[in-house]
Amino acid sequence: PDPRPLLEAEPSPLPFDPAGTALVVIDMQRDFLEPGGFGESLGNDVSLLAAAVPPTRALLAAARGAGLLVVHTREGHAPDLSDAPPAKLERGAPTARIGEPGPMGRILIRGEPGHDIVPELAPLDGEPVIDKPGKGAFYATGLAALLEARGIETLIVCGVTTEVCVHTTVREANDRGYRCVVVADACGSYIPAFHEAGLAMIKAQGGIFGWVSRSAAVIAALG
Ligand code: TIU
Numbered sequence: 001p002d003p004r005p006l007l008e009a010e011p012s013p014l015p016f017d018p019a020g021t022a023l024v025v026i027d028m029q030r031d032f033l034e035p036g037g038f039g040e041s042l043g044n045d046v047s048l049l050a051a052a053v054p055p056t057r058a059l060l061a062a063a064r065g066a067g068l069l070v071v072h073t074r075e076g077h078a079p080d081l082s083d084a085p086p087a088k089l090e091r092g093a094p095t096a097r098i099g100e101p102g103p104m105g106r107i108l109i110r111g112e113p114g115h116d117i118v119p120e121l122a123p124l125d126g127e128p129v130i131d132k133p134g135k136g137a138f139y140a141t142g143l144a145a146l147l148e149a150r151g152i153e154t155l156i157v158c159g160v161t162t163e164v165c166v167h168t169t170v171r172e173a174n175d176r177g178y179r180c181v182v183v184a185d186a187c188g189s190y191i192p193a194f195h196e197a198g199l200a201m202i203k204a205q206g207g208i209f210g211w212v213s214r215s216a217a218v219i220a221a222l223g
Pocket of ligand 1: 026135166
């Protein structure tokens with residue numbers, strides 16, 4: 001029999017090997033979570049994302065305690081916008097555009113306060129932070145090389161937003177051969193119906209893109 005412990009998940013439990021698993025925390029940035037940032041500038045109620053913070057804190061503590069690789073991502077662009085395609089820049093109302101000034105600095109620009117990860121979930125020294133110009137964490141980043149070098153085969157994925165950057169990253173990862181377990185209560189969306197649908201899509205059809213679990217189940221498997 002398989003000696004590995006099982007992680008409770010849908011559509012099925014999966015064998016869990018901490019040495020080959022990374023926690024990937026997607027875009028828990030002030031621009032998305034705090035009033036005055038990019039998310040709010042798009043007309044969103046940013047308080048909807050706050051519920052994901054405590055479960056993510058708990059996941060981080062458990063993953064660090066178990067010695068898992070912890071990877072953080074941030075969506076953003078170089079100050080000269082050279083890594084932002086026109087098709088991305090031209091969208092949004094004039095005040096909501098990437099690179100425009102906002103209350104937390106230029107919107108989604110590296111080095112600006114709004115681009116930072118929220119203080120409650122700050123990366124520890126030595127934890128990789130992947131800066132990404134796209135919605136997915138693999139496009140135009142060093143994530144694939146980093147995971148390969150560490151022998152990672154399973155990703156525990158959480159963050160914001162469920163149907164945008166979490167989904168895109170999970171789809172990219174699934175095609176690259178990673179088992180992806182999305183932590184439902186540690187994800188969030190400005191659009192609750194999209195959060196629910198996003199999770200349902202991942203685990204449908206026998207887990208077509210991956211698995212869906214809860215922070216308590218992941219923490220139990222790590223304990
Ligand atoms: N990180 C992420 O999901 N970026 C977005 O722009 N999400 C939205 O839902 N707008």
